[in-house]
Amino acid sequence: MSLRHALLGLLVDRTASGYELLKLFETSLANVWPATQSQVYGELTRLADNGLLEVAAQGPRGRKDYAITEAGRAELLHWLLTDPGPDSPRRSSTLLRVFFLDLLTPEQGRAFLEHQVRRAATQRDKLKKLRNSLDWRESGMLTANGRLVLEYGLRLSAMQQEWADWAARQITPGTT
Amino acid sequence: MSLRHALLGLLVDRTASGYELLKLFETSLANVWPATQSQVYGELTRLADNGLLEVAAQGPRGRKDYAITEAGRAELLHWLLTDPGPDSPRRSSTLLRVFFLDLLTPEQGRAFLEHQVRRAATQRDKLKKLRNSLDWRESGMLTANGRLVLEYGLRLSAMQQEWADWAARQITPGTT
DNA sequence: CTGTGACCTGTCAGCAGTGGAAGGTAGGGT
DNA sequence: ACCCTACCTTCCACTGCTGACAGGTCACAG
Numbered sequence: 001m002s003l004r005h006a007l008l009g010l011l012v013d014r015t016a017s018g019y020e021l022l023k024l025f026e027t028s029l030a031n032v033w034p035a036t037q038s039q040v041y042g043e044l045t046r047l048a049d050n051g052l053l054e055v056a057a058q059g060p061r062g063r064k065d066y067a068i069t070e071a072g073r074a075e076l077l078h079w080l081l082t083d084p085g086p087d088s089p090r091r092s093s094t095l096l097r098v099f100f101l102d103l104l105t106p107e108q109g110r111a112f113l114e115h116q117v118r119r120a121a122t123q124r125d126k127l128k129k130l131r132n133s134l135d136w137r138e139s140g141m142l143t144a145n146g147r148l149v150l151e152y153g154l155r156l157s158a159m160q161q162e163w164a165d166w167a168a169r170q171i172t173p174g175t176t
Numbered sequence: 177m178s179l180r181h182a183l184l185g186l187l188v189d190r191t192a193s194g195y196e197l198l199k200l201f202e203t204s205l206a207n208v209w210p211a212t213q214s215q216v217y218g219e220l221t222r223l224a225d226n227g228l229l230e231v232a233a234q235g236p237r238g239r240k241d242y243a244i245t246e247a248g249r250a251e252l253l254h255w256l257l258t259d260p261g262p263d264s265p266r267r268s269s270t271l272l273r274v275f276f277l278d279l280l281t282p283e284q285g286r287a288f289l290e291h292q293v294r295r296a297a298t299q300r301d302k303l304k305k306l307r308n309s310l311d312w313r314e315s316g317m318l319t320a321n322g323r324l325v326l327e328y329g330l331r332l333s334a335m336q337q338e339w340a341d342w343a344a345r346q347i348t349p350g351t352t
Numbered sequence: 353c354t355g356t357g358a359c360c361t362g363t364c365a366g367c368a369g370t371g372g373a374a375g376g377t378a379g380g381g382t
Numbered sequence: 383a384c385c386c387t388a389c390c391t392t393c394c395a396c397t398g399c400t401g402a403c404a405g406g407t408c409a410c411a412g
Contacts (some may be wrong), residue, residue: 001397001398002244002267002269002272003224003399004396005272006272007274009276009279012279013275013372017359017360017361018360018361019359019360019361022360026215027314028275029272029275031266032266032267032268032269032271032272032275033268033269033272034267034399035269035399036399036400036401037321037362038363038364038399038400038401038402039369039399040360041351041360041361041362042363045362056390059360059362060359060360060362060405060408061359061407061408062359062360062361062362062406063360063361063407064361064408066348066361070310072326075381076279077280079273079278079281079287080273080276080277080280081277081284082272083291084269084270085270087268087270090207090208090266091208091209091210091241092208092209092263093178093209093260093263094260094263095179095209095325095328096178096182096185096208096209097206097255097256097260098321098325098328099185099204099205099208099321099322099325100181100185100188100252100256100321101256101320101321101324102321103185103188103252103253103256104256104257109256112256115198115232115259144277145274145275145276145277145278146275148274148277148343148346149271149275150276150337151342151343152271152339155335155339156332156335159331159332159335160360162326162384163321163328164329165391166327167327170324173268175384177365177368177369179369180367193389193390193391194390194391195388195389195390195391198390204371210369211369212370213371213372213391214369214370214371214372214392214393215368215369215370216393217393218392218393223391229403233391235392236377236378236379236389237376237377237378237389237391238376238377238389238390238391239377239389239390239391240391241392257389306394316406343396
């Protein structure tokens, strides 16, 4: 139920339409909290009903510019100071597969893990490029906080790559 | 939709009741693919309907011992050889919060991240204890594959701890 | 002035997952 | 003989999320 807070957060220092927010999700928040179109529009109307947002202006083609209200700011602040609890129990179909990996031949198992190595490496490259592309200046929110999150992604993919490589070598230890 | 495959996997070399499977989820698979009671029982009947499982025996108090069928084995194997696709876009309310961390005071932000450091450290300790408790022998599935997954958890929590520590120091750089 | 594509919003069916209620049986301890 | 606990299953209401469909308007190019 954090979609609402993501939206509130994006509207703190700017007003935007559902369409714009959608784009923002695709770019900045995609790796942290993806959301579909239906979800965003639905949540926006709900937030407006609850008084956490208000329609600041009506644009050209039915466009609605949403702005955060005082109540919305309060709610956001309150959420930020709340304990996230155990970060949603991570469900990973990849790790689930690893759990049953001995049902395959060692060759197949190694192939699977090496595939994961490559996947992680690709992800890592993508993030590196992203970092280099917008590093300097650009005060558009991605400065302070965005960099922290980006760094997390980098470290995560690095760790995954190393782990998968290690795991692959565990399977067929002494291949002379 | 991988719950079915988790169940099939658990039934590969043993037969079990829904109740037992539930316990297995709580212990071994909890960190990789948690499941609730309603889900397990529901999926089991569905799997039996589809012929991937069969009721091998009826126990004392309505207990049903499920066994995997040939069709079930085939399905499981097929799934294992399938590309997992991009591992479910990870939704993290913690990272979402980090994204909006500059709405708090630097002190509050640092406190938040330091809390994450501690959380990760706790998790790490828990996993370490788990590893030490069942390392030797014990061929109960946790030998080969389980160790790989456990190692993933250890590396993940280590990474999270280091990252949160680093991030906390990013916020108030020169505290003389 | 026509079409193509970007902009912009809304709704609905369906599924996976959560949480909890309800109901019942067997076995062990006192 | 009794109760308590562990065992064991089924059902349901609710939420978050997905994917797709449906509908409309502005802007610009040819």
